[in-house]
Amino acid sequence: MKLHEYQARDILAQNGVAVTRGSVASTPAEARRIAEELGGKVVVKAQIHAGGRGKGRLVSASETAAMYQALTTDAANNSGQVRGARVGGVRLADSAAEAEAAAAAILGKYLVSIQTGHEGKLVKNVLVAEQADIAKEYYLSIIVDGTVGGHLIIASAEGGQEIEAVAATNPDAIIRMPVNPVSGWQPYVGRTLAQRLGLAGDQGDQVAKLAQGLYKAALATDASLVEINPLALLADGRVAAVDAKLTIDDNAIYRHKDLEALRDKDEEDPLEVMAQDLGVANFIKLDGNIGCVVNGAGLAMATMDTIKLAGGEPANFLDIGTVNDPQRVVSALKVILEDPSVKAILVNIFGGMARVDIIAQGVVDAHRQMKIDVPVVVRLIGTNLAEGEKLIEESKLPLIRATGLAEAAKKAVQAANHAA
Numbered sequence: 001m002k003l004h005e006y007q008a009r010d011i012l013a014q015n016g017v018a019v020t021r022g023s024v025a026s027t028p029a030e031a032r033r034i035a036e037e038l039g040g041k042v043v044v045k046a047q048i049h050a051g052g053r054g055k056g057r058l059v060s061a062s063e064t065a066a067m068y069q070a071l072t073t074d075a076a077n078n079s080g081q082v083r084g085a086r087v088g089g090v091r092l093a094d095s096a097a098e099a100e101a102a103a104a105a106i107l108g109k110y111l112v113s114i115q116t117g118h119e120g121k122l123v124k125n126v127l128v129a130e131q132a133d134i135a136k137e138y139y140l141s142i143i144v145d146g147t148v149g150g151h152l153i154i155a156s157a158e159g160g161q162e163i164e165a166v167a168a169t170n171p172d173a174i175i176r177m178p179v180n181p182v183s184g185w186q187p188y189v190g191r192t193l194a195q196r197l198g199l200a201g202d203q204g205d206q207v208a209k210l211a212q213g214l215y216k217a218a219l220a221t222d223a224s225l226v227e228i229n230p231l232a233l234l235a236d237g238r239v240a241a242v243d244a245k246l247t248i249d250d251n252a253i254y255r256h257k258d259l260e261a262l263r264d265k266d267e268e269d270p271l272e273v274m275a276q277d278l279g280v281a282n283f284i285k286l287d288g289n290i291g292c293v294v295n296g297a298g299l300a301m302a303t304m305d306t307i308k309l310a311g312g313e314p315a316n317f318l319d320i321g322t323v324n325d326p327q328r329v330v331s332a333l334k335v336i337l338e339d340p341s342v343k344a345i346l347v348n349i350f351g352g353m354a355r356v357d358i359i360a361q362g363v364v365d366a367h368r369q370m371k372i373d374v375p376v377v378v379r380l381i382g383t384n385l386a387e388g389e390k391l392i393e394e395s396k397l398p399l400i401r402a403t404g405l406a407e408a409a410k411k412a413v414q415a416a417n418h419a420a
Helices: 005-014 028-037 061-073 096-106 163-169 187-196 201-221 250-255 270-277 297-309 326-337 356-369 385-395 405-419
Strands: 022-025 042-046 057-059 090-093 110-112 126-130 134-145 150-156 174-179 223-234 239-241 245-248 282-285 290-294 316-319 344-351 376-382 400-402
Touching: 005 022, 005 126, 005 201, 005 223, 005 245, 022 028, 028 042, 028 096, 028 126, 042 096, 057 061, 061 110, 090 096, 096 126, 134 163, 134 201, 150 163, 150 187, 150 201, 163 174, 174 187, 187 201, 201 223, 201 239, 201 245, 245 250, 270 282, 270 326, 290 297, 290 326, 290 405, 297 316, 297 344, 297 405, 316 326, 326 344, 326 356, 344 356, 344 405, 356 376, 356 385, 376 385, 376 405, 400 405
Parallel strands: 290 316, 290 344, 344 376, 376 400
Antiparallel strands: 022 126, 042 090, 042 126, 057 110, 134 150, 134 223, 150 174, 223 239, 223 245, 282 316
């Protein structure tokens, strides 16, 4: 679960991370009031769950696809900036009146960046924060890394830009420091980090304290990612976070009811929200036209790969899991059918603990409960296969059958191409 920047800032501050002053506003008048409280010189930042806000452009709902195309094909002539004629979703204001005008220009518009996709994101709130007189920018984050079996600090003295770009152009600039999950945070970790970033004395102490607070926030929220970019060395010698990103592990949300209340479903893919509400937890929307219903994450990945090898494109990742409830199969198909780009569906089940007859019953029930007007390819193997085959045979449904995965993928691609 992703949080907005203003929410992440509050959590970091509660855990001892120094952040610049600021508050969230949902109207231009609120933005003006906050700017007045901060002294007038502020930055107004659109709050959406996507990066590239400063370089993104604000448009109406009908213009999002065209702007996305322009940004992805000719960013140099279309991307935004913080000042000038081509202003993006992050704007500098030198007075409360300018802050009000900036908020008025941002709120209610769709922000399109290279990370939002062609549909853009509707801006409902802006963060109004004090302008920071930045002397140097750094990057600092903590992620959960399976290769080290715990938390990994990633930092760089080249902040203020995408860390992926730094890794690609100057990999030696990336600092990686694992934190021992048994001993937890130790003072030497912060000192070593500051030293490797080239900061000493009081500034080094500030970085060490800030990094400890970041680690504390990661533990307290079960975060899979906590990121500050940029972490700023200010002209007055202070070190502070002028941006914040926090992503909470979905599997740990049940332990954080207070954080669950911060979820903004409007920022998430509607189909993924629908899937979660229907109990289909492992669903990710993709850009293809072949819907997939599969049991097991590994098999789901193999199914998508095989579809691509057959010349098609999967419309989703869907791991139905070890489920022995026909209605869960119905729900999975219902979610897939809500995607207008789907031209065929591939049900690929390798039944073990999940019984083939239960899955087959779900496929039959789905056809009885809703209109399914796209071809459905079914490949079943495993526990209670004979019972499952009998259910499908007796249903007389126009299902396309396959015995192997390669055959099933080929038939799904053919069916999708024919339907298109």
